[in-house]
Amino acid sequence: MSAGLATILGTTAFAQDVRVAVQDAYGFLLPNASVRWQAQGGSWVKAEHEGDGTATLHGAANKLLLDVEHPYYGHRQLEVSVPGDDHGVLVVSLDSQSTQAKFKSSRMLVVPTGATANAGNGVSCSTGVGCQLPDQLGHGGSGTLAATSDLNPAAGFRVAESVSTTSAGSIGSVCWWGIYFNFGSGTDCGPGPGDQFSVTYYNDDAGGTVPGSVRAGPFSVSAVKSATGNVVCAGTTCIAEWQFEASHAPVAVGAGECVWVEIVNNTQTGSCFWLWSAAPGGDGRCAQATGASYAATDYDVALCVDVAIAPDGCGAPPPPANDACIDAITIGGTGSFAYDNTAATTDGPGHVECNFSSQTGIDRDLWWCWTAPASGDYEIATCSLTGTDSKLAVYDGCGCPVGAPIACNDDSCGLQSSLTVTAVAGQSYMLRVGVFPGAAGGSGGFSITSFAIPTNDLCADAIPVAVPSVTTGTTDFATTDTNAPTCIVGPTSPGVWYSIVGTGNVLTADLCDGAATFDTKLTVYCGGCASLTCIDGNDDSCGLQSSVTWCSQLGGVYLILVHGFGGESGPFDLTITDTGVGCTATQNCAPVGACCVGSGCMLVDAAACAALGGQFQGAGTDCGTVQYTASTCTQQWEDISLVGTQLFLGDDDGVFIPLTFPFSFHGVAQTQVGIGSNGYLSFGTVLDAFSNQALPDANDPNDVIAPFWDDLDPTAGGAIYYNFSGTVPNRALVVSWIGVPQFNTGDSNTFQAILFENSSRISFRYLGTTPEAFAGDYTVGVENATGSAATSVPGSTLSAGLCLSFDPDTAASDCPANASIDITPGSCPNPFNPDSRGALLVSLAGTPVLDVTNVDFATLYLVRTDRVGVAVAPYLGPPGPHSMFEDRSTPFYGPATHCHAAGADGSLDVSLYFRAVDVVDAFELDTVAFGTQVPVMLTGRTLDGRWFQGEDSLTLVPPPTSINLRVHSSVPDTFIEVSPSDLITDGDGWAPFERWFQAGTSVTLTATPDPLAKFVGWRVNGQFQSGSSTIQVDLSQTTDVWALYVLPRSSGSTMGGVKFQ
Missing domain, CATH: 2.60.40.1120 (Carboxypeptidase-like, regulatory domain)
Structure with missing residues (x-):
């Protein structure tokens, strides 16, 4: 050196x-x-x-x-x-x-068998798993990785290192280390003859992380090479490590300046490659190029220069954007999230909860603020997603600085991490992802996997999203929406729901971009969840992902089902786009709501509700949860064999017929009904089920009305008829099975089912059936579309003449429940004298779905069904002396104009009294002609808030011309009735008592009929009041009130009377 x-x-x-x-x-x-x-x-x-x-x-x-x-x-x-x-x-x-x-030996070199890269097995220092060296190489700047620079830059790798000088000067010498290795034979191939290198210097003007423009060179140098005495081994193959030194023309550098050095071997031939030693120390930066483009890598190259340099080089990239807690990246949903913490700093504190191998800290930590899409358990893991020694922590909330973690993990899957937290939908959690203290950073990712059922798993819980928008979600752990109708594609995998409001333009919903990696499906519906209407659907539009484009109606509500193919599920990004193109063929998808038709409820839009003659309760209102209550009734068999249509069904057979009137079943509007040979009706698709099952049952058939479900065979005898009867709004469908035997028995069973328009009520009637051979031999009842709710009656209770009524009982509905009222019980056709000064009796009948003791009397009002006039409340109450509990009438569910004269039925009713003058004034009856029938409605709520209403009618009649006294004068009675009836007193002293008779009115005595009897006046406390008069007294203060009449006798007139007490 x-x-x-x-x-x-x-x-x-x-x-x-x-x-x-x-x-x-x-x-x-x-x-x-x-x-x-x-x-x-x-x-x-x-x-x-x-x-x-x-x-x-x-x-x-x-x-x-x-x-x-x-x-x-x-x-x-x-x-x-x-x-x-x-x-x-x-x-x-x-x-x-x-x-x-x-x-x-510390000079061991581990070379991967068959290592591959561009240009003949060059090994990139960015992979971190190429040629690995221990750090005891016997010289300063020892390395742990080998990087390579090839002869042909366009075909292979070039590697450069950044150098930060501490003083001004010139670089004229450089040294480096490396080996020669034959990737073909896995042997030491040594330096080639006349081995030459090329040295190039670059400016740091390319953004600080990769070499920039050429500063000097390239210099072609003959390097002085000498074996250092170190030997590195790959298995049994040992290879000499060479040290190179070279000189070149001076390259001026300034103090604190950053330059990049690139060294390329020029004489490599065949499969023999020179590998440049590299290490993860220093500033952790070298730069690698494929062709002419450099890219930052994770390791330093071991080299020396003859100018003083800093321990760390330059060119280090800035830390990631979420390096600090306060800069946490906001994420949501589930899926995989990439990161690179090579240049990250350590921001967060250590925690005792994170004490693993005596280390409480997390180095090179990055931060994310994650919002849970649903309540439940979630796994957060780096397993198989990074090569670093990762460490994780999760905190409740996204505040900084963080408190104690709710979960922490170091090594759960090798050196990688995994933890599970229980999250609450909509709540935010801080995720901290780093490495074990002292470990190197690197690129990688973490995954968030849900074990929670998404909050929008059901159609009724669809999440509203905006137009336009991008929404992250997952179908993991959702259920499969088997009840959603097939719409181009059918639901076969878990799905979740969203809703949007139409803009009047062409809209697109797609899953093409983002997190979806599974085979998706996408379906768009309109209408309510119980009555979905297909708009469009798609499976594969963009690879394995889906896209749907449709024409939207302004204000229309659309339901979007995100699901998958073949049971697949996973995370996704749902993108909603408004194309801005106006619709030329608008979908009829107006907002739906509760439509109250008679006493029934169905989900339709406002226009459809008007066509049905119903009352639309507004967009977004609901029919609630419908359950049926079974009770006995008094109606008789309806013979339709001479007027009905006969169906010639085979064994285990059925046919669908259209419904000619509005009818809802379990809150769903129905347009057709299937008639099965085996004794049941269905709004589903299965009409041939011969093996009956107890209700409810999720297996097909569902959506059934079963008066006598068993294995019947009409081909062996009997007949099946159906017939529509009545007029709007009181129509009915009658379906009769007459003399139909069970399969292979020869018996005879006669029964019928009746569907009523006005109330969506169902009636079963029986003329004769074979007794059950065992419990459950027959199935009798009704069941909803999913097989999750039903009302049934034991088959053992069936008998000739039996009538069963199944009445819809709707909880949390925006439509009223059906009630039964009877005006002037026992009278027909409910006559009312508008000149009366008496009282009008309305009986509210107790029914299986209405307990009259639970009525909130303060909410009771009588109104005209045609909405003319105003409402009127019962007199002196309620509650008060004019309202009393008694058995007065029998429930009836027929036309409001029906002449209902049935009396007591053994169930408690409530009798309500309305002043006649109040009814006349409120209903504007003084202008209505005699003989006119006026439909009226009683409305109210129960003490638990349920709304109900019942209908009947009045027939206007002129004042009476005669009085019908129940008894003659010798037998005082406690009440008086007139015909037509317009006065009833109860004898309990309710006040005031008010009655008007024309003097001289004919009197008919019940006991001794005599057309010559005449009313003459009143006697009150012994005082006679004659002539035409109206009497008004307080019976709580007056104890002696008589209505007087005269009765001609052969010996002269006789006066009699009826006493009121």
Whole structure:
């Protein structure tokens, strides 16, 4: 070495340090091996990973216990005696059966078999796994890697090193080290004859990380070469390491200036290559070029110049953008995230939670602020994504400085790291990724894997996204949306949902750019989740990724399903783009909401709701969760055999027919219904199931209405009919199975199912069925489309004459539940005298879906169905003396104009009284002609907030011309009725009592009919009030009120009366 030469590298290890190289039985290094050591009586200490597949034991004793762990070969321990001077490298060989350790010369060179790179097996110093050298080479600036510079720059590698001078002067001499190696034969090929080198100097004017413009040279030099006495070995092949010195014309440099030095061997031939020694010390920077373009690498080249230089070179790149906690990069979702912490500094503190191998710190740390897309467990790992000795920490929140970590890990998979955290959807967490203290940095990545079900796994939980936008998500751990209809592509893999609002332009949703690496599918729907309408779908539009373009309606809501092919799942980036092109064929996809049709509810848009004659509750309103309640009813069999359409079905057969009126089933609007030969109806696709199953059951068939599901055979006897009846809005579909036998039995079963338009109610009626042979022999009930909810009745309860009613009970719906009301129970056709001064009785019937004791009386109002006039509340309440619980009527679910005269049914009802004058004024009945039928509706809510309504009607009649007294004067009674009825008193003294009769009105006595009886007046507390009069008294204060009449007798007139008490 020439006098005055100085090394730019050079940190000589302590004499007792031991370098360990772990290899397999074939001599290949095992860089994922984890090494610990323990001196006699000491604690375990982790070896420092050098980033080149070897590790260093600092300050080892003469005898140590070595602990080696590898993902494939497992865990091994062995005791090693360390030789004294120049102990070299400890090579640990692993195979499936044994472990061997042997010290070799420190000049050992490990050359990978068949190493390949551009231009004939040149080895790049950026790979970190090329030709690896120990650092005891017997000269300053010893190296651990070999980099190569080839004769032909356009075909191979060129390597340059940065030098930072400490004083002004001229560089006239340079020295370097290297070997000659034949990659073809794996042998030492020595220097070639007349070996020449080319030396070039570059300015540092290319951004500080790679050589810039040529400063001087190239100089063609004949290097003085001499064997240093060091020998390096590859397996059993030992190769001489050469030291080169050369002089050239002076190259002026300034104090503190940065220049780059490139040395190229010009005489390499065949498979013999010169390898330039390199090391990870110094500033950690050399530059490598393929062709004419330089790129920064991770290691220094070992060289000397005859000008004083700084221990570290120059040209080091700035630290990464997220080098500091306060500069954390914001990320979300799952997937892989690349980084390079070669130039990173150490920013964060050490933690006791991160104490691994007596080291609490994390060096070369980088920072990310991550937001969890869903609640659940997530794995964050560098396994197989970096060659560095990584270390991870996760913190709750993204504040700086950080507090104690919620999780930390050093070596979970070899020298790489993995940890699991439980995260909350929408919450942010700080991720810190670095290396074990003292370890080298490098390029790599970390992955975030979700074990959580995404929050938008279900259609009902679709996440709204903007137009335009890019949204990161994952389908990992989502469920497969088997209920979503096929739309160009069908759902066969886990999927998640998003929603957007149309702009009136052509929109595009795609997964082409970003995180998606799995085979994706993309589907766009409109409508509600329960009634999805296909817009478009795609599988492979951009490679294995998907893209859909469609014409959007302004304000229309679109549901986007991101899913995959063949069960695949993974992370993705969903990109929504507005092309700005106006639509010429707008999709009919207006916002949907709850449409209240009669007492039913279905999700449609406003226009469709109007066409159905319903009331649209607004975009985004809901039909809630529908469940059916079963109860017995009193309706009789409807014979349609003479008017219906006969279906000639085979065994295990079925046919679909269109529905001619609006009908919703479990909150879903239906347009057709399937009739199966085996005793059930279905809105699904399976009509031939002969093996009945208990309900609910996720297996097909689903979406069923089953009056008598069993293995029936209409080809062996009987007939099946269907018929539509009624007029808008009170139509019905009747389907009858008449005399149909079970398969191969010869029995006879007659039953029918009826679907009602006004209420979406279902009725089963039976004329005769064969008794069950065993429990579950027949299936009777209704089930939703997913087979997750059902209402069933035991088949053993079926009998001739039985009527079953299945009433929709809707929880959390924006439409009212169906209620049954009866005006003036027992009367027909609900006559009402607008000149009455009495009261109107409305009975709210208790039903399986409405407990009248749970009614909030303060919410009850009577209104005209046609919305004329205003609402009216019950008189003196409610609650009050005009509202009482009693069994007064039988529920009825028919047309509002039905003449319903049924009485008590054994269930508790509530009787509500409305002042006649209040009804006349509120409903504007003084202008309505006699004989007009006026539909009315009672609305209210239960104490738990559920909305309900029921309908009936009034028929306007003129004032009465006669009085019908229940008894004659000899038997005082507690109430009086007139015909037509417009007054009922309850005898309990509710006040005020008000009644008007025309004097001389004919009276008909119930006990002794006599058309000549005449009303003459009142007697109140013994005082007679004659003539035409209106009486108004407080029965709580008055105890003696009589309605008086005269009855002609052969011997003269007789006066009688009815007493009110």
